[in-house]
Amino acid sequence: MKQVKRYRWSIILFMVIAALVIWKRPIGVDAFTISVTNLKEMLLLVPPIFVLMGLMDVWIPKETLTKYMGKGSGVLGYLIALVLGSVAAGALYIAFPIASLLMKKGARLSIVLFFLGVWSTSKLPVLLFEIASLGLPFTLIHVGVNLPLSLLFAFLIEKIEKTESVDALREKAPDRA
Incomplete structure (x- = not known):
């Protein structure tokens, strides 16, 4: 049952x-x-993707990920999220297990949310197709609007969300190793 x-x-x-x-x-x-x-x-x-996540889990220590994408990471954490989200391949449902792993390893909530925003709107393969199909001006407007808004909403959600619920979210994230 x-x-x-x-x-x-x-x-x-x-x-x-x-x-x-x-x-x-x-x-x-x-x-x-x-x-x-x-x-x-x-x-x-x-x-x-799960194999890649398992390798990331083993190869990237929690301390390293927290240093580069955690609370004190600053702009570098967002740049890493931008690169990770941009070079991604596959549908958005693949990004969620990766986001879960990032949360479990101590990445800042706004960085994880920005990563999801980049993955969903600004992957390089999609942008290349978009340029070919809809033109460079459209793509520049699309990216120029979506990336700042993804960043803004990531900050707002992190600001609004209570620390306890973010900690609970981290606890719910499954262990991979």
């Missing part, structure tokens, strides 16, 4: 797709095909 509860949304999704295949076959087949494609993509991307 615990497994059913744990996977209830997957089961519900499967039942909805099965119902669609029965009543609206073309839509159901499309939904099934898209779901399988997304699952394959996720299964190809997630294991290497």
Whole structure:
């Protein structure tokens, strides 16, 4: 019963797709095909990310990460988050385990939030595609608006959030090693 509860949304999704295949076959087949494609993509991307996270967890001591991305890191921590988020590959759901690891190792909340903002809006591969598709002026405006806003909101959230809830968030972050 615990497994059913744990996977209830997957089961519900499967039942909805099965119902669609029965009543609206073309839509159901499309939904099934898209779901399988997304699952394959996720299964190809997630294991290497977890391996990378395991290596980061072992290779980068907590003290080093705290020094460069923790409370006293200053601008350097945000620059590291900018580089990490910019050179990223993959969908945003891959960034969350990395953000969890950063939190667990003592990174400042605003730096982790800025990293997520950069990952979601300013990855280099996406920017190159955006320049080719929408033009350089659009991309410059997009990045020029999104990066400062990501930084501003990261600071605001860190300022508003209570220390106890940030500590609780750190505690909830799973150990990787």
